[in-house]
Amino acid sequence: MREIVVFCGSSHPELAQEICACLDAPLSERTTKRFTNDCLEVQLKTNCRERDVFLIQTLSAPVQDHLVELLLMIDAARGASAGRITVVMPFYAYARSDKKDAPRISIGGRLVADLLSAAGASRVLTMALHSPQVHGFFSVPCDHLHAQHELADHFRALDLSNTVVAAPDMGYAKQAAGFARRLGVPVALGAKQRISDTKVVISAVIGETAGKDVIIIDDEIAAGSTVLELIEHLRARGVGEVRIACTHGLFGRGALQRLADQPEVVEIVTMNTVPVEAEKRIAKVTVLSVAPALAEAMRRIHEGQSVSELFDER
Numbered sequence: 001m002r003e004i005v006v007f008c009g010s011s012h013p014e015l016a017q018e019i020c021a022c023l024d025a026p027l028s029e030r031t032t033k034r035f036t037n038d039c040l041e042v043q044l045k046t047n048c049r050e051r052d053v054f055l056i057q058t059l060s061a062p063v064q065d066h067l068v069e070l071l072l073m074i075d076a077a078r079g080a081s082a083g084r085i086t087v088v089m090p091f092y093a094y095a096r097s098d099k100k101d102a103p104r105i106s107i108g109g110r111l112v113a114d115l116l117s118a119a120g121a122s123r124v125l126t127m128a129l130h131s132p133q134v135h136g137f138f139s140v141p142c143d144h145l146h147a148q149h150e151l152a153d154h155f156r157a158l159d160l161s162n163t164v165v166a167a168p169d170m171g172y173a174k175q176a177a178g179f180a181r182r183l184g185v186p187v188a189l190g191a192k193q194r195i196s197d198t199k200v201v202i203s204a205v206i207g208e209t210a211g212k213d214v215i216i217i218d219d220e221i222a223a224g225s226t227v228l229e230l231i232e233h234l235r236a237r238g239v240g241e242v243r244i245a246c247t248h249g250l251f252g253r254g255a256l257q258r259l260a261d262q263p264e265v266v267e268i269v270t271m272n273t274v275p276v277e278a279e280k281r282i283a284k285v286t287v288l289s290v291a292p293a294l295a296e297a298m299r300r301i302h303e304g305q306s307v308s309e310l311f312d313e314r
Helices: 013-023 063-079 108-119 132-137 148-155 170-183 225-236 255-260 291-303 309-313
Strands: 004-008 030-034 040-044 052-056 084-089 123-127 142-145 163-167 187-194 200-206 213-221 242-249 265-271 285-288
Touching (some): 013 291, 030 063, 040 063, 052 291, 063 084, 063 108, 084 291, 108 132, 123 291, 148 170, 148 242, 148 285, 163 170, 200 225, 225 242, 225 255, 255 265, 291 309
Parallel strands (some): 004 052, 052 084, 084 123, 163 187, 163 213, 242 265, 265 285
Antiparallel strands (some): 030 040
């Protein structure tokens, strides 16, 4: 069996260290140099020849820098005769660009997937893609994990006898229904129309929420406008405590503080697929780790075992 070699980019070294600790494997050294003309150069400091190479890089801000660094890492590993190159990308930022919903716009999710394979990636391991069709953009094998197991374990410690799970839009209805089944509670849905990147309108909430405690779940929270709009509708229905859960907690433009300031919100739970800066770790925020799940998937890929069995076990 090929020896495993793990590198990480500069986007989330803390997560990479956690993953390597779970794998009981060292995190190999990588250097990135920025030249005067603003171009990047990447060097992998460990022998890759015929090794099973894993490159860990989440596409957090600055997304373009981290994407180019990842592409250069892939190219360096291919040039070093790596036996196989697996990109471990916990957050695929371009997954939201998945359709042509206006004239003459790009579909970034497909383009970036093509760039990864063109650079030399053998397969991709990612988590909680924004929509199911993005999985089909990859021309190399793509293992798509979710964090519902970790989130459900967290909420099972609570009294859920008067709780409902709410999805902010119809696009997340299937995932929210699956999460509700894990917890043994009903589900409600918001009917959302997106006006712009930061403005949404929810026309109705489908499902019984009056007098209930609510867990709002979504794959990604960036500006938080969708969740805030949903909370307004839930408030009008007289709900009790509100908890917010997501896989990718970007929380840009002061979103986290705006959510925490809502009187009904008692907890905001996110995974560490992107770095959560110290200033964002306020009292209401709980950060759970995806490192064990990603490490187990990487181990199964390395040993030629089924990754899909993880969903049965989880």
